[in-house]
Amino acid sequence: MPHLSTSPLHDRFGVIVHDLDLSDVTAETHFPAIRAAFEKHSALLFKNQTLDEDTHFNLAGLFGPIEDRQADERKPGEAMKLPEVSNITKEGGVTSEADLHTLNLKSNMLWHVDSTFLPTPALVNILAAKIVTTEGGATELASTRAAFADMNPALQERLRHTWFKHRYSHSRARISPELAKLPMFNKWPDTSWRAVWQNPVTGDEAVYIASHAFGAKGMEDTEGQAFVDDVMAACTAPAYVYSHRWEVGDVLIWDQRAVLHRGTPWPYAQKRRLVSLCVSVTEADGLAQMRPAIT
Helix, strand or coil, X not given: CCCCEEEECCCCCCEEEECCCHHHCECCCEXXXXXXXXXXXXXXXXXXXXXXXXXXXXXXXXXXXXXXXXXXXXXXXXXCXXXXXECECCCCCECCCCCHHHHHHHHXXXXXXXCCCCCCCEEEEEEEEEECCCCCCCEEEEEHHHHHHHCCHHHHHHHHCCEEEECHHHXXXXXXXXXXXXXXXXXXXXXXXXXXXXXXXXXXXXXXXXXXXXXXCCCCHHHHHHHHHHHHHHHCXXXXXXXXXXXXXXXXXXXXXXXXXXXXXXXXXXXXEEEEEEEECCHHHCHHHHHHHCC
């Protein structure tokens, strides 16, 4: 397997990958080393990339099935568009701070894992910067693998026997009750996943939690939410957090089984555009061990 040139992203997780053009990656060339680094380090940063739409889709497809939340909304034969995290309107302006679209962007500023509310959650997010702001607008990552390793054994064992309950509208309701009522946040029934995801390649365990988590199986709602909040606070302590200040051409790839993320505020009059593709987990990624609590 070819060697990747890397340097640390954070002292507990992640690497910067140097001297590699993502447009050169194929299933046989570079990707095996990228996937190995992904399993080991949980987060990868690539600088100075010219990641076009086709390359983005091709790279994501190497990780597994590409997630498509709008498949049921498109006309037959209509192609999937590259999802954007952006405040730019079709007319070229920006959405106002009180606009529901902006409020949805603000909900991404809660610590979360993508797609825990879907029947099949996400393995990876590949996020690329196209337009960045002069200040703010960072993306922060938190290693729940490092956090779990530092927890006391009693809490580790409790989490191994816990299932967190997830609902998309729950995270949106924390920002705006009106936002949470939109159909797009109520398309899927509640899910339930084990609170600890063990990586089938490395054997490492990580807390699996998100802002979409509204409680834990077997607990009253208030007690369950309090436990979620306590665990979330432990996982996002400063020692486990990396804050990325975007530059155009940056590409961040992270393991959603072991890393939380959130956006941070920026001056909303400034344009910001990131493009994102998530890939769904498969049985090879440890899905089976997480499934028993789905109801």
